Structure formats: structure tokens, C-alpha cells
Amino acid sequence: xxxxxxxLPPEAIEQLLDAAFGEDRHGRTAYAIRQxxxxxxxxxxxxxxxxxxxxxxxxxxxxxxxxxxxxxQPLIMIGxxxxxxxxxxxxxxxxxxxxxxxxxxxxxxxxxxxxxxxEYYGRFWGFCAxxxxxxxxxxxxxxxxxxALSVDGRAIGGNGMLGxxxxxxx
Numbered sequence: 693x694x695x696x697x698x699x700l701p702p703e704a705i706e707q708l709l710d711a712a713f714g715e716d717r718h719g720r721t722a723y724a725i726r727q728x729x730x731x732x733x734x735x736x737x738x739x740x741x742x743x744x745x746x747x748x749x750x751x752x753x754x755x756x757x758x759x760x761x762x763x764x765q766p767l768i769m770i771g772x773x774x775x776x777x778x779x780x781x782x783x784x785x786x787x788x789x790x791x792x793x794x795x796x797x798x799x800x801x802x803x804x805x806x807x808x809x810x811e812y813y814g815r816f817w818g819f820c821a822x823x824x825x826x827x828x829x830x831x832x833x834x835x836x837x838x839x840a841l842s843v844d845g846r847a848i849g850g851n852g853m854l855g856x857x858x859x860x861x862x
Contacts, residue, residue, distance in 0.1 A: 721831030823848030
């Protein structure tokens with residue numbers, strides 16, 4: 693059953709992420725892109741089994757493409773999509789992705805972006821690297837794996853550095 697991630701204990705989430713990606717996961721480029729940001733409760737989900745045990749998570753983060761001018765193009769970074777190793781290849785990650793893409797479309801959010809397999813995420817949800825050629829990241833990445841998806845028809849593109857979104861000043 694898919695539930696709001698906010699309803700689950702933070703320790704269980706961290707343990708699942710360690711099990712799925714290893715305890716050294718914090719050094720990855722995706723972590724640098726969203727450094728200091730808090731995940732978005734309205735677009736972050738958990739998957740629990742019939743006994744209520746956590747078997748999968750998906751977090752979404754407010755990030756932005758910062759142009760040379762300093763202007764930010766808001767984006768929502770998807771990931772990590774994590775499933776307990778014993779439950780992988782059972783469609784659980786796909787169910788979590790279905791949930792986040794549907795929620796983003798229903799909310800007409802900013803474009804979604806991720807670092808992932810273009811064949812997989814393109815086939816099921818339409819993520820692609822077509823508009824991301826001018827994007828840079830604070831760490832190593834494969835440009836063909838830097839993917840985006842417009843959920844409301846907004847154009848995707850621009851040139852700049854990915855990083856945490858800086859809130860607008862009032």
C-alpha cells in the first residue's frame with residue numbers, strides 16, 4: 693500500500709536507503725544537487741506491506757537550475773526511488789513512480805527531473821534528456837542520464853547549474 697512518506701518513521705526511511713544504496717550514498721551527485729533541501733511531503737511516498745513494514749520509498753525535492761544571471765528555474769528532483777533488496781524487481785519502484793508522476797500532474801507542479809536510466813524512465817513515464825543538454829551538476833554525472841519531464845506542458849531547457857532551490861524573498 694502506498695502511503696505519505698511523512699507518516700513513516702525517519703529511521704526506517706534511512707535504514708531502507710542504506711540497504712538499497714549503501715551507507716556511502718551521501719557522496720553521490722544527486723545528494724549534492726539537493727543539499728540542505730527538505731523533501732516535499734506532497735510528492736514523497738512510502739510503500740508498506742500488509743504488516744505495515746516499509747519496503748519502498750520515493751522522495752521528491754525542491755531544486756532549481758540556476759542560470760548565469762542568477763535567475764532560478766524551479767524543478768522537482770525525483771529520487772531516490774528505493775526498494776528493500778528482497779522486494780526488488782517486483783514492480784514496487786514502478787508503483788511509487790506512478791504515484792509521484794500522477795500526483796505531480798494533478799498538482800501541475802514544476803517540471804520533474806532525475807538522474808536515471810533513460811530507457812526505463814522514458815518508456816514508462818516519458819522522462820528524457822532532450823531539454824537538459826545545458827544543465828550542469830555539482831559532481832560527476834552522465835549527461836544522458838540527466839532526465840526531465842514536464843507534467844503541465846512547460847518547456848524544459850536552459851543553461852546553468854543544478855542545486856537546491858533558494859526561496860524567493862518576500
